[in-house]
Amino acid sequence: MTWRKLLKAFPTVILVVDILIRIVSVAVVPRNRRPSSAMAWLMAIFVAPIPGSVLYGLLGSTKLPKDRRDKQREINSLILENTQGLDNRVPTDTQPPWFGTVVQLNRTLGAMPLIPGNAARLLPDYAGSIAAMTEAVDAAERYVHVEFYILTRDESTFLFFDALKRAHDRGVKVRVLYDHWATIRNPQGRVTRTWLRDAGIRFEEMLPFHPTKGMWRRPDLRNHRKIVVVDGDVAFTGSQNMTDPSYNKRGNIRRGLQWKDLMVRVDGPAAVGLNALFITDWYSETDELPTDAEAEPLVERRSGDDAYECQVVPSGPGFDGENNLRLFNALVYGAQERLIIASPYFVPDESMLYAITTAAERGVDVQLFACEVADQFLVYHAQRSYYETLLRAGVRIFLYEKPIVLHSKHFTVDDDVAVIGSSNMDMRSFSLNFEVSLMVRGAGFVDQVREIEADYREKSHEITLAGWLTRPAPLQVLDNVARLTAAVQ
Numbered sequence: 001m002t003w004r005k006l007l008k009a010f011p012t013v014i015l016v017v018d019i020l021i022r023i024v025s026v027a028v029v030p031r032n033r034r035p036s037s038a039m040a041w042l043m044a045i046f047v048a049p050i051p052g053s054v055l056y057g058l059l060g061s062t063k064l065p066k067d068r069r070d071k072q073r074e075i076n077s078l079i080l081e082n083t084q085g086l087d088n089r090v091p092t093d094t095q096p097p098w099f100g101t102v103v104q105l106n107r108t109l110g111a112m113p114l115i116p117g118n119a120a121r122l123l124p125d126y127a128g129s130i131a132a133m134t135e136a137v138d139a140a141e142r143y144v145h146v147e148f149y150i151l152t153r154d155e156s157t158f159l160f161f162d163a164l165k166r167a168h169d170r171g172v173k174v175r176v177l178y179d180h181w182a183t184i185r186n187p188q189g190r191v192t193r194t195w196l197r198d199a200g201i202r203f204e205e206m207l208p209f210h211p212t213k214g215m216w217r218r219p220d221l222r223n224h225r226k227i228v229v230v231d232g233d234v235a236f237t238g239s240q241n242m243t244d245p246s247y248n249k250r251g252n253i254r255r256g257l258q259w260k261d262l263m264v265r266v267d268g269p270a271a272v273g274l275n276a277l278f279i280t281d282w283y284s285e286t287d288e289l290p291t292d293a294e295a296e297p298l299v300e301r302r303s304g305d306d307a308y309e310c311q312v313v314p315s316g317p318g319f320d321g322e323n324n325l326r327l328f329n330a331l332v333y334g335a336q337e338r339l340i341i342a343s344p345y346f347v348p349d350e351s352m353l354y355a356i357t358t359a360a361e362r363g364v365d366v367q368l369f370a371c372e373v374a375d376q377f378l379v380y381h382a383q384r385s386y387y388e389t390l391l392r393a394g395v396r397i398f399l400y401e402k403p404i405v406l407h408s409k410h411f412t413v414d415d416d417v418a419v420i421g422s423s424n425m426d427m428r429s430f431s432l433n434f435e436v437s438l439m440v441r442g443a444g445f446v447d448q449v450r451e452i453e454a455d456y457r458e459k460s461h462e463i464t465l466a467g468w469l470t471r472p473a474p475l476q477v478l479d480n481v482a483r484l485t486a487a488v489q
Helices: 003-028 035-047 049-059 066-082 099-108 126-138 158-169 180-184 189-199 250-255 270-286 323-334 350-361 377-384 387-393 427-431 443-458 473-486
Strands: 115-123 143-148 173-179 202-206 227-230 234-238 258-260 263-267 308-315 338-342 365-371 396-400 404-406 410-413 417-421 433-441 460-463
Touching: 003 035, 003 049, 035 049, 035 473, 066 270, 099 308, 099 323, 099 433, 115 126, 115 270, 115 443, 126 158, 126 227, 126 234, 126 258, 126 263, 143 158, 143 270, 158 173, 158 189, 173 180, 173 270, 180 189, 180 202, 189 202, 202 270, 227 270, 234 270, 234 417, 263 270, 263 433, 270 308, 270 433, 308 323, 323 350, 323 410, 323 417, 323 427, 323 433, 338 350, 338 443, 350 365, 350 387, 365 404, 365 443, 377 473, 387 396, 396 443, 410 443, 417 443, 427 433, 433 443, 443 460
Parallel strands: 143 173, 173 202, 258 404, 338 365, 365 396
Antiparallel strands: 115 263, 115 308, 143 227, 227 234, 234 263, 308 433, 338 410, 396 460, 410 417, 417 433
């Protein structure tokens, strides 16, 4: 066949390929996918069939490779087996009527038991939380387990890294995990990796993405957890990465952006649950179980008004269900009087949007704290596209004043239950990120969160429906377009 004939046949070939892509996508894309996500993908493919199908091939699957899923199931079964019976020790006479079913839901989906006897203290100050974690590491006798989405050695974290080195030098087992992509892309990421290697501290990169080395998966499946465990009886978790509050990025520094986060220190048996989650991630990356952490000593349980029931709830693409989404929805429907949410990236799926608006419409005082400014353009505008629906339902929305990025992720239900962790209320956290949530029952702990919420309220401005509807038309269009891109999961 001559070149002339090939060129003549080329448009026909492209047309046939175009039609085949459209037919196959209709059959393949909607399978086991929420309708909003399926429609977004189909729209992308129908608008540009070849580029859209290539993008779907790269980003269309939310599943980990089979070997990683098998590891997750193996360790989940081990954790469930080793914690059988602990649930029976939880008193039920003081729980809200709906709370027991939420605990059972979490347990069924792979969470740790709800265990009483924990002290829990919030750490709302960025530098103060790093100092608290540094102090705990300096007191370590057996091991220190560190896991962060972003882990960088910089001016804000020097003291923490120096404490890790001191612990390592005195014979404490120090193990470090960080998300490969998120940390290495940070301006201080590669320097941090070199420092850990030179210090002799054992570290692993979570979900490494090296296509040339056979490490292939959807590149934006990330481990977003933040965990520090010391000797199995002290642990920290929450929203804060171990990095400078500017994230060391020139754009953030130029704009004066500073992250505001919330961490919690837990003393008691819940620390064992957070450590089990670290071990799960360590095993996934190394195929080894830390022997010094397998048999934990009996952790002392606290008593009194400042002792709380805690349940560690993991979630992510290694689980069959969206654990955090199911937990959040169950708690929202359980709210009777007040529901207060803090989430920097609020891009809910339909079930979460319906749960929240339904709560407001049945008379629950629903409040949302979000950011006046943000670092992620599309997510920021996608989030704004939901405000009209929320305001019409009666949800009060407070935007934390710039240049602070309110990065805290927590919410409270009535005066009984609070959840704090790494999970945003967005479709990325529900489907693509490994997350950790700590559910705490206890009026004393909720009071601590209430103080944080009051501080947020003082430093935020409340938006109204009338004012929101007057924003410029181009911004409204941009928000709605960004909302479509957010559904491509």
